[in-house]
Amino acid sequence: MTADAEAILGEIRAALPNAAVSLLKNPGPAAQHSLRVGNDDLLRVAAFLRDQLAFDLLSNATGVDWPEAEKADAVAIPEAEAGTAESGFLETVYHLYSTSKRIGPLVLRARTADRGDNACIPSLVSIYRSAEFQEREIFDLYGIVFTGHPDLRRILMWDEFVDHPMRKDYVAPDDYEYEPTPHDDVLEKAKKHYPANP
Amino acid sequence: MISDPSIFSPAPVLEGSDDDQLLRVSLGPQHPSTHGVFRMNVVLDGETVVALKPVFGYLHRNHEKIAESVTYLSSMPYTDRLDYICPLTNNWAYANAVEKLAGIEVPERAEYMRVILGELTRLINHTAFMGFILGDMGAWGSALMYAFRERELILDLFEDLTGARMMANFMRFGGCRNDLPAGWAEKCGKLVDDYGPFLDEMEKFLVGNEILLARCQDVGQLPPATLINGGITGPMLRAAGVNYDIRKADPYGIYERFNFRIPLGEKGDVYDRIMIRFLEMRESLKILRQALDQLPEGDHVNPKAKIRGFKPPVGEAYARIEGPKGELGFHLISDGTVNPYRYRVRPPSFINLTLLEDMCLGLDLADVVIILGSIDIVLGEVDR
Numbered sequence: 001m002t003a004d005a006e007a008i009l010g011e012i013r014a015a016l017p018n019a020a021v022s023l024l025k026n027p028g029p030a031a032q033h034s035l036r037v038g039n040d041d042l043l044r045v046a047a048f049l050r051d052q053l054a055f056d057l058l059s060n061a062t063g064v065d066w067p068e069a070e071k072a073d074a075v076a077i078p079e080a081e082a083g084t085a086e087s088g089f090l091e092t093v094y095h096l097y098s099t100s101k102r103i104g105p106l107v108l109r110a111r112t113a114d115r116g117d118n119a120c121i122p123s124l125v126s127i128y129r130s131a132e133f134q135e136r137e138i139f140d141l142y143g144i145v146f147t148g149h150p151d152l153r154r155i156l157m158w159d160e161f162v163d164h165p166m167r168k169d170y171v172a173p174d175d176y177e178y179e180p181t182p183h184d185d186v187l188e189k190a191k192k193h194y195p196a197n198p
Numbered sequence: 199m200i201s202d203p204s205i206f207s208p209a210p211v212l213e214g215s216d217d218d219q220l221l222r223v224s225l226g227p228q229h230p231s232t233h234g235v236f237r238m239n240v241v242l243d244g245e246t247v248v249a250l251k252p253v254f255g256y257l258h259r260n261h262e263k264i265a266e267s268v269t270y271l272s273s274m275p276y277t278d279r280l281d282y283i284c285p286l287t288n289n290w291a292y293a294n295a296v297e298k299l300a301g302i303e304v305p306e307r308a309e310y311m312r313v314i315l316g317e318l319t320r321l322i323n324h325t326a327f328m329g330f331i332l333g334d335m336g337a338w339g340s341a342l343m344y345a346f347r348e349r350e351l352i353l354d355l356f357e358d359l360t361g362a363r364m365m366a367n368f369m370r371f372g373g374c375r376n377d378l379p380a381g382w383a384e385k386c387g388k389l390v391d392d393y394g395p396f397l398d399e400m401e402k403f404l405v406g407n408e409i410l411l412a413r414c415q416d417v418g419q420l421p422p423a424t425l426i427n428g429g430i431t432g433p434m435l436r437a438a439g440v441n442y443d444i445r446k447a448d449p450y451g452i453y454e455r456f457n458f459r460i461p462l463g464e465k466g467d468v469y470d471r472i473m474i475r476f477l478e479m480r481e482s483l484k485i486l487r488q489a490l491d492q493l494p495e496g497d498h499v500n501p502k503a504k505i506r507g508f509k510p511p512v513g514e515a516y517a518r519i520e521g522p523k524g525e526l527g528f529h530l531i532s533d534g535t536v537n538p539y540r541y542r543v544r545p546p547s548f549i550n551l552t553l554l555e556d557m558c559l560g561l562d563l564a565d566v567v568i569i570l571g572s573i574d575i576v577l578g579e580v581d582r
Contacts, residue, residue, distance in 0.1 A: 026513050026514055027511070027512055027513050028299060028300075028301075028510070028511050028512060028513015028514060028515060028532065029298070029299070029300065029301030029511065029513070029515075030298045030299055030301075030513060030514065030515035030516075030517075032514065032515060032516060056423075056426050056427065057426055057427075057429065057431075058429060059429065059431075059518070059525060059527065059544065060516065060527055060529060060542070060544040062529055062540075062542040062544075064531065064539075064540050071533055071539070074512050074533065075512060075513060075514055075531055075532075075533065075539070076514070093529065095516050095527070095529070095544075097448075099426055099440065099442045099447070102447045102448065104448070105516050107516070128427060128429070129424075129427045129428040129429070129552060129553070130427065130428050130429020130430075130549055130552055131429075132552055133548065133549065133551070133552050134429075134549065141260075141262075154255075155254050155255065156254055156255040156258040156260075156581060156582075157255060157258065158255065165260055165263060166260070166262065166263055
């Protein structure tokens, strides 16, 4: 049974009046509406959801890259007073379930300030241990820095890798396959990577 | 891109020097007990594990990025390769998520076919698991041969139906690719009838086996609350006594129509995890028997479901099923084009490894191998 995001928003507002939480509507047939939580309040809200509303299972945590903010507003439509999204950003989406009440998913979203050096979101590992590897994966593939994560390292890519391959503007290298006799387009690309024949 | 390299945590410095005789062992990635290309950096004090850091990514091919650049249907064959022991549940989970995203109805016959294939896949997974875990305990070969003998019979059924033993690529949005061939349901019914005696035989070898008891009992337990907090799902969680099976807790498809029970363990040690899978297989046989008896006539795929130029409406959906290894979910975001804007697999094998270190600390190195075996991972899904 899908959690009623609107009712839960009411409970959060009643218990944590200062928390920056707003409802984002999902226009699709799934109608899984989500709650956007401000980064400063993310840990408080997550702890409230876990301890008071019995959302004990953080099933899924994932990153999304939104270089164009309008697209994000089309998928998760903000309420009128909350205002539309700013310039491009990175987002994490969490799917919470309650194993005792058997409801879910409750969708939480947190957004970074930009896609550059301020791409930070507080880590939820202290509240949900299951975020540990998933946040490492988001860090690896999207470059979101989870402040407070106990062991933030690359997990799927190798440690020396630079850049974050799941970003929309990532350009795959063209030297991933060695070509013994390059010609045409491949030759042009190969010139960038291999020294010319003497 | 983040330019400041100081945000990278340094590789963990593990306590101890040569003086206190700690031994660092890189276990894997090329070792049969790691079920593929999984690696653990283990620090040992004598035989006792004092630290364990898993290393991932040897089979990483960025499945999610590839899925963003192709159409929705083009990812279907790729999902077979995630957990390659049970491709049909992967197909089902993905089809389920797309159907939720686009609001597609599934005809009744297709739902029954999915349940039959899903439960057969659970039988395959748990049977193969019995072979692998006994191999991990040193019964190298014979147990796996018995398990694979039975698995092969189910794979023959899959081959008759889908044309492929393993890489089925069988589910479609709104149903299944083709209908059951003539006589398939009868063959499947015969297999279901014959499977119980095989389980009896396998169980007779195992339940009271002294080596199995000595190796598995009281190994790798964690409190249920820790397991839930760590995101552990599937047989691992139920072995610890938590009654949480998505087929009952958040029913999908037509599982509400069947009469079956959720087996629960008591202690959550490796022994419970093995036995819970035996019991689940017996429940799967019950579901299969009911589904085959009730199988209705009708369409195998929704005739209105679009295949060419399929564009789900703008929105997002997260849908999950009870895979043989745990909660298998897909999170999809559509921006109204033919390609998914975001395609995320929630891999149970990967997330079930979160608490591996906690389970292994203070135990012997030999226990690490069977704890890892009892988690039941497939690296195609862990590394994606």
